[in-house]
Amino acid sequence: MIKNNLSLLPIKQTKRLSLIFIGLLCLYIPTVLANEVEPKVKELNKVVNKNLSIFINPNLQNPIVKPPAKPRTYVPDSIKLADLSIQGQYQYLLSRSRTLNGYKMVNPYRLAGFYQSAQDSLNKLKQNSQKQIGLVKSLKDSLDQVKLQLAEKTDKLNNTQEAGDQINFLGINFNKTTYHLVVWTIIIGLGFGLFIIIARSTQKIAEARNRAQAYDEISAEFQAYKSKANEKERKLARELQDERNLVEELKNRGY
Template sequence: MKKLIFAIIAVLFFQLHTQAQLPADSTKADPSLRGQYEFMLAKSKTINGYKLINPARLGGFWKSVSDSINQNRKQLREVKVKLAEQEKAVAALKAQISGAENSLASSNAKLDEISFLGISFTKGKYNTIVWTLILVLAAALAIVILRSAKFIHEAKYRSSLYEEIAQEYQSYKTKANDKEKKLARELQDERNKLDEYKNKGN
């Protein structure tokens, strides 16, 4: 215990003595914190396993550490400010992109819209309706053509049948006329004969 107390007193005395004698170092080999730390340890004396550090060197090292911390904090604040500005810029760009996308969607909707008789349709629906009407009209036209062809065929058949009946009637009429003339001649002959008989009897 006494040895430990004696060692502590000796270290304090030697440190005070060294502080009075050693000036602050004006030059350093490596200005980095690690270089200053290693330089400070290299310049420190060891007594009974303890390092005797010059307070001027320790103060300089502490100042360098504080300056580095302050500089890092300043850089961190600057980075945060730049990051906030970039986030604002990104938000503004996102808003512009969203507006452009909405405008594009609206333009595409207008381009895809067709108005007919005051009713708005998309091109797809309009094409579907138009083609449906075309197909319905084509089917109706086909039905009309088929029925017309049937009626035309029926009309031709009836016309030919009428012509055939008309020809038969005309032939019958001609024959009847001939027969009537023949009967009239025969009747006239009989009358003539009857008149002759009457004249002979008188």
């Protein structure tokens, strides 16, 4: 039927239809072949993979059925820690753990103990922080009160200082600096006058000592002269008496 129809069509159209038909066959044949070959290829891959796995690991041909793993029981550590701090417990946890492929195999009991210790430490830190916050608040309140008291005392001190800067002398109010300046000027003047008096007194005392020394020398010379004069007078008196005696003796002899 198709051949009869093709003979009736023009030659050009017949060529076009033949080309279209050939193209459809080319598209249909690979699809059919793929559907038929794909299951066989999958089965072949399974067989090859199985043979390769058996070749690599012979035990897979007769796989060994392992019994189910028993749950592990962890016994608490009997070793007492010397350092009960978090750092010490962490180092102990690492030292008591095995290493596998770069990873630490940690005992859950030790990990739970470390977690509990860390939790207790955090709770203590929170309690201490709350206490410290309360203490800081009370200290702040105390500091505010002290600041108020200090401000009051500072005002009183300023008032007292202002009153202390004024000095009443002879019914006249003097500034403290002026008063001290006047007082020290008077003291320096009195000291200078006293120095002059002492210098003059020293000079007078030295002069008096010199005069006393001269008087003593003159008195000593006078006493020496007086003693010499007395001795000479006595000598002359003796000589005069001798002469008088001689004259009397001559008179008695009748000369």
